[in-house]
Amino acid sequence: MRHPRSARRLLAAAALLPLLAVSACKDEGGKTPAADAATPAFLNIDGFAVARKATYIEVRDGAGRTLALVPPGGKAPDGFPPAMVVNIPVKRVLAFGAFEIGLMRSMGVIDSLVAVTDPEDKWVIPEVRQGFAEGRIAYVGDASRLDYERIKVQHPDLVLTWDPSIAPMMESLGIPVVVTTTPIANCLNTRIRLVEFLATFFGKEAEAQAYYRKVDLALRKIREKTKDQPKPKAMWGDVFEKRVLVEPGNAWVSELIGLAQSDYQFKDVYGRSCVEISTERFIYSGKDADIYFTYRTPRLGATSKASLARTNPLIAGIRPLGPEGKTYAPLPHYTQSSDRLDEILTEISAILHPGAYPDYRLKYFLELPQTAPVPAKEAQP
Numbered sequence: 001m002r003h004p005r006s007a008r009r010l011l012a013a014a015a016l017l018p019l020l021a022v023s024a025c026k027d028e029g030g031k032t033p034a035a036d037a038a039t040p041a042f043l044n045i046d047g048f049a050v051a052r053k054a055t056y057i058e059v060r061d062g063a064g065r066t067l068a069l070v071p072p073g074g075k076a077p078d079g080f081p082p083a084m085v086v087n088i089p090v091k092r093v094l095a096f097g098a099f100e101i102g103l104m105r106s107m108g109v110i111d112s113l114v115a116v117t118d119p120e121d122k123w124v125i126p127e128v129r130q131g132f133a134e135g136r137i138a139y140v141g142d143a144s145r146l147d148y149e150r151i152k153v154q155h156p157d158l159v160l161t162w163d164p165s166i167a168p169m170m171e172s173l174g175i176p177v178v179v180t181t182t183p184i185a186n187c188l189n190t191r192i193r194l195v196e197f198l199a200t201f202f203g204k205e206a207e208a209q210a211y212y213r214k215v216d217l218a219l220r221k222i223r224e225k226t227k228d229q230p231k232p233k234a235m236w237g238d239v240f241e242k243r244v245l246v247e248p249g250n251a252w253v254s255e256l257i258g259l260a261q262s263d264y265q266f267k268d269v270y271g272r273s274c275v276e277i278s279t280e281r282f283i284y285s286g287k288d289a290d291i292y293f294t295y296r297t298p299r300l301g302a303t304s305k306a307s308l309a310r311t312n313p314l315i316a317g318i319r320p321l322g323p324e325g326k327t328y329a330p331l332p333h334y335t336q337s338s339d340r341l342d343e344i345l346t347e348i349s350a351i352l353h354p355g356a357y358p359d360y361r362l363k364y365f366l367e368l369p370q371t372a373p374v375p376a377k378e379a380q381p
Contacts, residue, residue, distance in 0.1 A: 046190040047182045048197040053077070057088070057200060063164040063179035069200060083171035086158055089203040094156040096143055096163065100180055101125065102338030103195045106211045107204040115154045117143045124333045148173065158201060185251035185273040188259070192216070192341065211339075218342035219259065222349040226261040229353040232290040235265040235320070237274075237282065239312040244282045245274040245295070253293075260349040265289050279314055286318025291352065292327045298366060302329035306371045326351075328365040337364065 043050040049060040056076055057069040068080045069088045076085045094115035095101050102125070104110045110127045119139045120132040131137030138154050141147040143163060152173060159170050162181040170177045178201070180194065192215050199208035236253050237246030247253040249267035257264040265285035269275060274295075286292065296302035301311050305327050309316035319325040328351055337344060347364050350357035 043196060045193045045197055046187060048190070048194070050197060050200050059178075059197070059200060061179045062182040063167075065164075065167070065177075065179065067176060067178065071203075081171075083174055083176055086176045086201065088201055090157040090201050092155055092157045094140065094151060094154065094159045094175075096159075096161040097180065098125075098336045099338045100160045100194075100198065101128065102336060102340075103198055103211075104202075106195060106339035107199060107202060107207040109202045109204060112202070113137055114156055115140045115151060117141065117146070123336065125336050151175070160198070181272075183272060185248050185271065185275070187250060188219075188252040188255040191252040215342045215345070218346050222256075222260055222346060225356045226349060226353050229261055229356050231261055231263050232352055233263045233265055233288060234291040234293065234352060235282075235285055235289045236293040237266070237277075238295040239279060239282060239315050244277050244279050246277055246282065247273065248275045256345055256348060257352065260352050262352045283315060283318060286315060286320065289318065289320050290325055292318065292320030292325065293365075294327060294329050297330055297332055297334075299332060302366075302368060304371050305368050308368070323370060327368045329368055331364055331366055334364045 041052045047060070047062055047064070049058075051058045055070075055074045057071070059067050059069060061067065065084070067084045067086055068076050069086045070076045071088050089109075091112055092114045093104070093112045095104070095113060096117050098118075101110065101113060101116070104113060105125065105127065110125075111131075113128065113131060114136060115138050116123075116128070117140060120129070123129055123132070128137060132139075138150060140150045140154065143161075146166065146169075148169065151170075156175055159166070159175055159177045160180050161177060162179065164177075164179045167177040167179070180198075182190070186194070192212060195208045195211050196205070199205045234257050235246070237244065246266045246269060248269040248271045249264060250270050251273055254264040254267050258267070266277070269277060294302050294308060296308070301307055305321045308327065309321050315321065320327045334344070344364050346357075347360070347362060350360040351362075351365060351367075354360070
């Protein structure tokens with residue numbers, strides 16, 4: 001399921017968006033990259049795969065498409081059309097998602113970014129804003145209304161996208177496409193380890209493993225810190241004009257909440273990120289929930305519990321919008337901070353268990369007051 005453009009703008013939080021031995025979603029063989037300092041000859045991450053051949057690297061993206069990556073001095077195999085062959089390391093990238101751009105930043109290759117599908121005023125990542133100012137990065141249209149002429153001007157070597165439907169047109173232009181999402185929501189392991197898959201295109205495997213180890217350590221600390229804490233009930237989603245969308249039980253959000261010794265109210269719901277459910281189910285799950293994470297930022301109306309209740313009168317009675325519960329909204333830079341995923345996961349744990357993090361100060365989410373509006377604050381990632 002892919003959401004209408006208006007809903008996608010409201011659902012930026014779902015981009016996070018991306019466990020190790022404690023995860024139910026593991027790579028083939030149950031091994032982690034941190035277990036071996038050498039670059040593995042074969043990598044399988046919940047549908048994403050990398051196989052190193054004699055003269056090239058074969059990869060499978062989230063849509064099951066196979067591409068050949070050719071390093072300097074390598075040779076592309078027979079049978080691959082030109083648009084399925086990528087010369088690596090790539091130097092010029094069009095990226096649809098902020099999550100992937102954050103991972104590029106974590107690997108030190110964000111200077112490869114030359115085109116995006118959000119306008120300049122939506123970005124807070126310093127390198128992206130600088131790229132716009134210097135004319136190196138261009139806005140090439142909304143994801144549903146791409147400007148293909150502008151894309152050709154930017155000469156990307158590669159397109160990173162969540163939308164497989166754009167592949168035929170891009171490939172007709174001779175631009176290889178890699179789909180970075182899967183038909184179902186990413187589990188926590190996949191969310192974290194997508195960086196390893198992307199690292200193959202940039203020759204940054206060591207940087208990817210360092211990122212993985214950093215997030216791995218954060219998750220281990222979360223599990224230890226929360227092991228003796230009470231179990232709050234949490235929900236993540238929102239009610240829009242015509243649809244009710246939530247993070248399903250197979251998504252990284254649910255796994256993290258479970259890892260942090262908490263109960264997720266939609267753990268029995270299965271599907272891709274931002275799956276649609278009935279209003280009745282949302283209200284039912286909200287009656288005894290303790291904590292509610294909305295998709296809406298303060299800019300999109302999440303300034304207080306009362307403002308959310310006015311926007312969605314049907315959910316006004318859920319417990320987190322009353323005085324006994326708590327409601328949190330993502331700040332504008334949240335979806336553009338995947339290079340700091342360890343901090344984001346720790347913050348979610350601190351929200352679930354404030355007693356385990358007595359001195360923690362929120363950086364990526366805002367706790368909504370009952371009535372008084374709260375101004376949106378942006379921080380540089």
